Amino acid sequence: xxxxxxxxxxxxxxxxxxxxxxxxxxxxxxxxxxxxxxxxxxxxxxxxxxxxxxxxxxxxxxxxxxxxxxxxxxxxxxxxxxxxxxxxxxxxxxxxxxxxxxxxxxxxxxxxxxxxxxxxxxxxxxxxxxxxxxxxxxxxxxxxxxxxxxxxxxxxxxxxxxxxxxxxxxxxxxxxxxxxxxxxxxxxxxxxxxxxxxxxxxxxxxxxxxxxxxxxxxxxxxxxxxxxxxxxxxxxxxxxxxxxxxxxxxxxxxxxxxxxxxxxxxxxxxxxxxxxxxxxxxxxxxxxxxxxxxxxxxxxxxxxxxxxxxxxxxxxxxxxxxxxxxxxxxxxxxxxxxxxxxxxxxxxxxxxxxxxxxxxxxxxxxxxxxxxxxxxxxxxxxxxxxxxxxxxxxxxxxxxxxxxxxxxxxxx
Amino acid sequence: xxxxxxxxxxxxxxxxxxxxxxxxxxxxxxxxxxxxxxxxxxxxxxxxxxxxxxxxxxxxxxxxxxxxxxxxxxxxxxxxxxxxxxxxxxxxxxxxxxxxxxxxxxxxxxxxxxxxxxxxxxxxxxxxxxxxxxxxxxxxxxxxxxxxxxxxxxxxxxxxxxxxxxxxxxxxxxxxxxxxxxxxxxxxxxxxxxxxxxxxxxxxxxxxxxxxxxxxxxxxxxxxxxxxxxxxxxxxxxxxxxxxxxxxxxxxxxxxxxxxxxxxxxxxxxxxxxxxxxxxxxxxxxxxxxxxxxxxxxxxxxxxxxxxxxxxxxxxxxxxxxxxxxxxxxxxxxxxxxxxxxxxxxxxxxxxxxxxxxxxxxxxxxxxxxxxxxxxxxxxxxxxxxxxxxxxxxxxxxxxxxxxxxxxxxxx
Numbered sequence: 001x002x003x004x005x006x007x008x009x010x011x012x013x014x015x016x017x018x019x020x021x022x023x024x025x026x027x028x029x030x031x032x033x034x035x036x037x038x039x040x041x042x043x044x045x046x047x048x049x050x051x052x053x054x055x056x057x058x059x060x061x062x063x064x065x066x067x068x069x070x071x072x073x074x075x076x077x078x079x080x081x082x083x084x085x086x087x088x089x090x091x092x093x094x095x096x097x098x099x100x101x102x103x104x105x106x107x108x109x110x111x112x113x114x115x116x117x118x119x120x121x122x123x124x125x126x127x128x129x130x131x132x133x134x135x136x137x138x139x140x141x142x143x144x145x146x147x148x149x150x151x152x153x154x155x156x157x158x159x160x161x162x163x164x165x166x167x168x169x170x171x172x173x174x175x176x177x178x179x180x181x182x183x184x185x186x187x188x189x190x191x192x193x194x195x196x197x198x199x200x201x202x203x204x205x206x207x208x209x210x211x212x213x214x215x216x217x218x219x220x221x222x223x224x225x226x227x228x229x230x231x232x233x234x235x236x237x238x239x240x241x242x243x244x245x246x247x248x249x250x251x252x253x254x255x256x257x258x259x260x261x262x263x264x265x266x267x268x269x270x271x272x273x274x275x276x277x278x279x280x281x282x283x284x285x286x287x288x289x290x291x292x293x294x295x296x297x298x299x300x301x302x303x304x305x306x307x308x309x310x311x312x313x314x315x316x317x318x319x320x321x322x323x324x325x326x327x328x329x330x331x332x333x334x335x336x337x338x339x340x341x342x343x344x345x346x347x348x349x350x351x352x353x354x355x356x357x358x359x360x361x362x363x364x365x366x367x368x369x370x371x372x373x374x375x376x377x378x379x380x381x382x383x384x385x386x387x388x389x390x391x392x393x394x395x396x397x398x399x400x401x402x403x404x405x406x407x408x409x410x411x412x
Numbered sequence: 413x414x415x416x417x418x419x420x421x422x423x424x425x426x427x428x429x430x431x432x433x434x435x436x437x438x439x440x441x442x443x444x445x446x447x448x449x450x451x452x453x454x455x456x457x458x459x460x461x462x463x464x465x466x467x468x469x470x471x472x473x474x475x476x477x478x479x480x481x482x483x484x485x486x487x488x489x490x491x492x493x494x495x496x497x498x499x500x501x502x503x504x505x506x507x508x509x510x511x512x513x514x515x516x517x518x519x520x521x522x523x524x525x526x527x528x529x530x531x532x533x534x535x536x537x538x539x540x541x542x543x544x545x546x547x548x549x550x551x552x553x554x555x556x557x558x559x560x561x562x563x564x565x566x567x568x569x570x571x572x573x574x575x576x577x578x579x580x581x582x583x584x585x586x587x588x589x590x591x592x593x594x595x596x597x598x599x600x601x602x603x604x605x606x607x608x609x610x611x612x613x614x615x616x617x618x619x620x621x622x623x624x625x626x627x628x629x630x631x632x633x634x635x636x637x638x639x640x641x642x643x644x645x646x647x648x649x650x651x652x653x654x655x656x657x658x659x660x661x662x663x664x665x666x667x668x669x670x671x672x673x674x675x676x677x678x679x680x681x682x683x684x685x686x687x688x689x690x691x692x693x694x695x696x697x698x699x700x701x702x703x704x705x706x707x708x709x710x711x712x713x714x715x716x717x718x719x720x721x722x723x724x725x726x727x728x729x730x731x732x733x734x735x736x737x738x739x740x741x742x743x744x745x746x747x748x749x750x751x752x753x754x755x756x757x758x759x760x761x762x763x764x765x766x767x768x769x770x771x772x773x774x775x776x777x778x779x780x781x782x783x784x785x786x787x788x789x790x791x792x793x794x795x796x797x798x799x800x801x802x803x804x805x806x807x808x809x810x811x812x813x814x815x816x817x818x819x820x821x822x823x824x
Contacts, residue, residue, distance in 0.1 A: 016468055050488065056428055058495040065498070068506050069491035072484035076462065079481035083470040086477070094480050098510070099556065144511060 001125070004034040005170040007136065007158035010044030012173050012232035013077050016084075022173065022232060023084040030090055030130045037121070037165065039136040039158040040081055042073025063108035067138070067148045071097065074135035074154070082133045092131035093124065097138035098146060102157070106141035110150040113139065113157075116164040134161065155216035163223035170220065170227050171241075172212065177231035178242035179204065179211055181408040182259040186399050189409040193257065194239060197247045200257045201227075203351040203385045212244070220244065247353055255354035255361060256406040259399050262347040265295070266315040267377060267389055270325065272337035275307040282333045283309060283325065290324035292317045295347070296380045296387065309336075310378060312389055315343050345377060346395040349387040350402055362386045368405040374398055413537065416446040417582040419548065419570035422456035424585050424644035425489050428496075434585065434644055435496040442502055442542045449533070449577065451548040451570040452493055454485025475520035479550070479560045483509070486547035486566070494545045504543035505536065509550035510558060514569070518553035522562040525551065525569075528576040546573065567628035575635035582632065582639050583653075584624065589643035590654035591616065591623055593820040594671040598811050601821040605669065606651060609659045612669045613639075615763040615797045624656070632656065659765055667766035667773060668818040671811050674759040677707070678727040679789060679801055682737065684749035687719040694745045695721060695737065702736035704729045707759070708792045708799065721748075722790060724801055727755050757789060758807040761799040762814055774798045780817040786810055 006029065008022045029036050041047075050070045054061050078094035085092035100120060104111035121132050136154030141147045149156055155172060162170035177192060179201065184190040196204075198221035205214045211229055220227045230241025243249075273279060280299070287294055296312040313321055318341050328334045355361045362379075365386055369376060374397065378389040390398055403409070418441065420434045441448050453459075462482045466473050490506035497504035512532060516523035533544050548566030553559045561568055567584060574582035589604060591613065596602040608616075610633035617626045623641055632639045642653025655661075685691060692711070699706055708724040725733055730753050740746045767773045774791075777798055781788060786809065790801040802810055815821070 016465060019469070053428060053488075053492055054495060057431070057492050058499045061495055062498055062505075065491040065495045065506055068494075068508065069488050072487050075484050076465075076481050079477045080465055080469050082480075083466060083473055083477045086474055087470045093474075094477055096480065096558070146508070 001035045002033065003037065003165050003167045004029050005037045005039065005158050005162040005165070005167045006173065007039040007154060007171065008041065008173045008232060009154065009175070010041040010047070011175045013040055013081070014044040016080065018232075019077070019080055019084050023081060023088060023090075025173070025232070026085060026131055027088050027090050034168075035125050036131045037161050037167070038081060038131055038133045039154055039161060040074060040077040040133060041136050041154045043077055046073040046076070064143075064145050067108045067146050071135070071138040071146045071148055074137050078133045078135040082131075085131050085133070090131055091129050092133055093129060094133045094135070095121070096135050098140035100134065100139075102134075102139035102160075104139035104141055104147045104149070106143050106145075106147065108141065108145070108147055111139060111141060111147035113149070113160045116160055118164055121165075153213070155213040156219060159216045159219045159223075159225050159227065162225045163219065167225070170225050172227065172229045173232035174211065174229060175231065175233065176211060176229075177234055177240070178229055179244070179258070181257070182399055182403050183261070186261075186396050187259075187403045190403065191409055191411070193242050194411075195243045195245060195250045195253075196257055197250055197253075197353050198244060199247065199384055200351050200353055201244045203349070203382075204258055204260050217244065252412045253354055254352060254406065254408060254412045255358045256350045256352040256402075256408065257354070258351050259402045259406075259408065260349045260351060261395055261399055263392065263395060264315040265312050265345050265347050265389060266318045267310060267312050267342040267345050268318065268321055269308055269310040269340045270336040270338075271308050271340060272306045273309050274335040275301075275305055279307075279334065280309075282328065284311075286324045286328045286333075287311075287321055290320050292321045292324060296378055296389065298378050298380070312345070312347065312378065318343060342377070344392050345389045346392040347387055347389055348395060348398045348402065349385055350406065351385045353384050355384050355386075364405065365402060368401045369398055372397055372401050413447045414445065415449065415577050415579045416441050417449045417451065417570050417574040417577070417579045419451040419566060419582070419584045420453065420644060421566065421584075421586045422453040422459070423587040425452055425493070426456040428492065430644075431489070431492055431496050435493060435500060435502075437585070437644070438497060438543055439500050439502050446580075447537050448543045449573050449579070450493060450543055450545045451566055451573060452486060452489040452545060453548050453566045455489055458485040458488070476555075476557050479520045479558050483547070483550040483558045483560055486549050490545045490547040494543075497543050497545070502543055503541050504545055505541060506545045506547070507533070508547050510552035512546065512551075514546075514551035514572075516551035516553055516559045516561065518555050518557075518559065520553065520557070520559055523551060523553060523559035525561070525572045528572055530576055533577070565625070567625040568631060571628045571631045571635075571637050571639065574637045575631065579637070582637050584639065584641045585644035586623065586641060587643065587645065588623060588641075589646055589652070590641055591656070591670070593669070594811055594815050595673070598673075598808050599671075599815045602815065603821050603823070605654050606823075607655045607657060607662045607665075608669055609662055609665075609765050610656060611659065611796055612763050612765055613656045615761070615794070616670055616672050629656065664824045665766060666764060666818065666820060666824045667770045668762045668764040668814075668820065669766070670763050671814045671818075671820065672761045672763060673807055673811055675804065675807060676727040677724050677757050677759050677801060678730045679722060679724050679754040679757050680730065680733055681720055681722040681752045682748040682750075683720055683752060684718045685721050686747040687713075687717055691719075691746065692721075694740060696723075698736045698740045698745075699723075699733055702732050704733045704736060708790055708801065710790050710792070724757070724759065724790065730755060754789070756804050757801045758804040759799055759801055760807060760810045760814065761797055762818065763797045765796050767796050767798075776817060777814060780813045781810055784809055784813050
């Protein structure tokens with residue numbers, strides 16, 4: 001029997017009525033001849049409530065207890081979804097993570113999936129069960145305790161099940177109707193993409209387009225799971241949503257697939273760092289240990305034996321970054337004249353697999369920004385992406401200009 | 413290490429602040445040198461919310477899914493309680509029912525405890541854990557799915573753990589400070605009992621004094637678990653609350669220990685039933701199958717070969733009872749002239765192990781009611797109890813009169 005994985009996020013199961021609407025979509029796929037594995041999130045707001053209780057109880061909480069508390073939200077939704085399907089005469093039952101069992105590492109609060117044995121669910125499918133409703137975001141560790149995969153882990157759960165069971169497709173139902181060329185709140189002419197390559201989606205996901213969790217896209221790419229993002233609030237036809245798929249499944253595409261941004265960035269420069277082998281490790285090791293998410297890194301030679309080192313990080317991590325670097329200086333591990341933090345920057349990126357075969361895309365980007373009088377502070381590039389840091393006040397303007405210049409409002 | 417079981421009901425863990433107060437009590441017992449198993453209910457209101465969702469989703473719900481949903485409430489409290497204890501530097505961890513594992517029958521929604529293996533918890537106690545916080549009311553069935561023990565099952569969980577681990581005592585923390593001679597809302601002079609025998613508590617529990625669940629008292633009696641009921645909202649000294657214990661641990665007691673009542677009863681009489689062997693089974697079999705909780709049964713010979721059969725049941729089950737009896741009549745299994753239901757009665761009972769050795773207690777009760785002009789409609793007696801059905805409007809008056817005549821405001 002062909003099998004489909006369908007994942008419903010928190011807003012898609014926020015009320016009993018929405019659970020019913022989601023169940024109807026599942027019922028339709030069963031009628032189409034599919035066995036279905038449904039992955040559910042907690043009803044929206046529930047996880048935040050539970051996390052709030054944990055944090056209020058114990059600011060430095062035991063992650064194992066955090067997991068025991070927070071995982072309960074998905075269990076409730078899974079039971080309610082199974083009941084709803086049964087009311088529609090669809091043979092269904094719920095599975096908690098430990099019942100599958102979805103085996104994870106014991107890194108509580110941020111566990112990684114180790115294995116999904118398929119025998120338990122397969123046996124029930126063979127017995128006539130049409131839908132297995134699985135509580136997302138959770139599993140069981142070596143220690144026999146409930147683990148969670150970290151926020152957004154339900155997407156990853158869904159892709160992992162699709163990979164383990166060889167599903168025809170993994171449909172992620174959410175509150176947007178697909179992946180756009182950029183944020184439609186910024187560019188009115190932003191266009192929904194029918195298809196996007198895994199690599200592009202990865203760059204977009206990690207750049208702040210909050211449609212899919214990065215890990216879920218990585219996993220889908222590795223196991224070639226066809227991933228579709230679509231709205232649970234609209235009627236969807238055959239071509240609804242956006243299909244995230246392998247590059248070879250995309251016949252024709254724009255050179256640039258999308259423009260991403262990240263608003264609240266900061267640029268930190270250590271001026272006149274004593275340059276010697278291992279200096280980068282001496283700076284970025286302590287930053288990593290302090291939990292600072294360093295993104296771009298640029299090093300300029302400034303004078304003989306000394307260098308300026310610039311990096312970017314989320315603006316709310318600057319204080320921590322400064323403290324970590326200062327501590328490394330106090331300990332004599334590094335030496336610099338001054339630290340300058342610019343907390344008023346944003347990152348804007350263009351992403352597209354077409355860049356690989358098209359020269360001059362970066363130059364075209366820089367010219368477009370220059371034409372708008374926007375100064376570029378830092379540049380980094382990868383094979384399919386160019387990112388720049390600019391003054392935050394120009395962010396919307398930059399996104400619009402780039403969307404225009406690369407003609408993203410029109411399909412290829 | 414001596415071991416204590418402490419159980420906290422829903423109102424005792426209704427908020428994070430109350431969980432903290434409960435945790436302090438636990439911490440005090442740890443300081444006294446005990447290892448402690450804490451059994452927690454769901455935060456008050458949570459179970460009702462979950463049950464409401466299940467019923468709204470599926471009026472004829474799959475009890476296995478009901479259990480999956482409803483058991484989540486206790487899991488949340490268990491995690492929060494463990495975190496709270498850890499914050500107080502008390503080594504604690506939470507256990508869900510399936511992790512212990514508390515093994516039950518697979519009668520979902522009303523499962524019975526089959527076994528509580530002690531090795532998992534004992535290993536952790538040996539490793540230095542001082543408190544095991546266990547989610548009450550739940551276990552795991554033969555089918556590998558979560559079961560619940562039915563409402564009030566947390567008391568039963570607590571007693572079962574106390575029995576399995578040979579605990580010194582099982583303390584049930586609740587929103588009343590003990591077991592009273594009768595309901596203080598009806599009789600102002602009602603007195604808290606320091607001790608009460610298991611048998612008396614059983615009669616009081618099943619008669620409507622909603623302090624302890626009947627099954628938990630049965631279990632405590634069978635395994636000789638010392639059971640203490642006390643308030644989680646007051647400072648408790650050595651002699652706080654009420655100790656439910658074996659008869660031989662009570663030195664001196666009143667002949668009558670307490671007066672119980674049940675307000676919403678109905679009396680149903682089948683008039684002129686054709687009397688033959690097996691007629692009682694033919695009537696009460698169908699009632700039992702229809703889920704009618706028949707309480708008192710009285711049979712009077714009325715004429716040659718025919719009899720009147722009277723029974724009592726909760727007033728909201730009368731319709732179901734009438735339908736079941738009518739169906740049995742239609743099927744030709746029984747025959748009667750008429751069915752008369754009196755939905756305006758209440759049950760009042762006196763309970764005391766002292767009755768065994770004191771004659772005339774029932775007569776004294778009947779005289780006291782007669783002196784108040786209260787007509788008795790049905791009488792049943794057991795070794796340590798006399799119950800009567802009377803008009804509901806006289807219920808409070810009857811309870812007061814009996815409390816007075818047996819001198820319950822004074823200790824023996």
